[in-house]
Amino acid sequence: KNEVEQSPQNLTAQEGEFITINCSYSVGISALHWLQQHPGGGIVSLFMLSSGKKKHGRLIATINIQEKHSSLHITASHPRDSAVYICAVIRGEYGNKLVFGAGTILRVKS
């Protein structure tokens, strides 16, 4: 069983729609990352959070440690948001290595 599960695997939205991507994990973590990967392959960190909620522009990330669940929301989606969104967790304290989910492929149509 994968330690980090994301849903949906693929998501197509119309420009302006509110988008939610979900991440569930089965292990104890010290923090969770939301990452963005563009078609060229580069990875950019969007958020790192260990509790509560963070907001940056149109992006909002929440985490519920008790339920082992996190969500990434995109408000007023735009075609430039089209990318792969990846959830990754840091297991425990040692080493801070990331364990990745499979990613959600988001396509926003104009």
Next chain:
Amino acid sequence: EPEVTQTPSHQVTQMGQEVILRCVPISNHLYFYWYRQILGQKVEFLVSFYNNEISEKSEIFDDQFSVERPDGSNFTLKIRSTKLEDSAMYFCASIPLYGSRSYEQYFGPGTRLTVT
């Protein structure tokens, strides 16, 4: 804004050849990682490196792989005898300091390795 850089961006090599992938982490960062992503698959941890030694490595990181920090700025991943299945995108990442808290990881743009 400081960034992690990687060279080359794309490397094509023949099976059995040695390759060295290079990374320059952010200058005040002390803890480094290599990850890889086979096309169509999720990103996987390879190895972490701190204080000039391997801190942790995955099952993927066998004797064909090695890492070093030869000159205090570069961080390299060497594959001694490449196999077809080594074809992947390789990402370097770094964090400021290893410790009891979690740090946001900064990723390089990746090196696409193609083994023919």
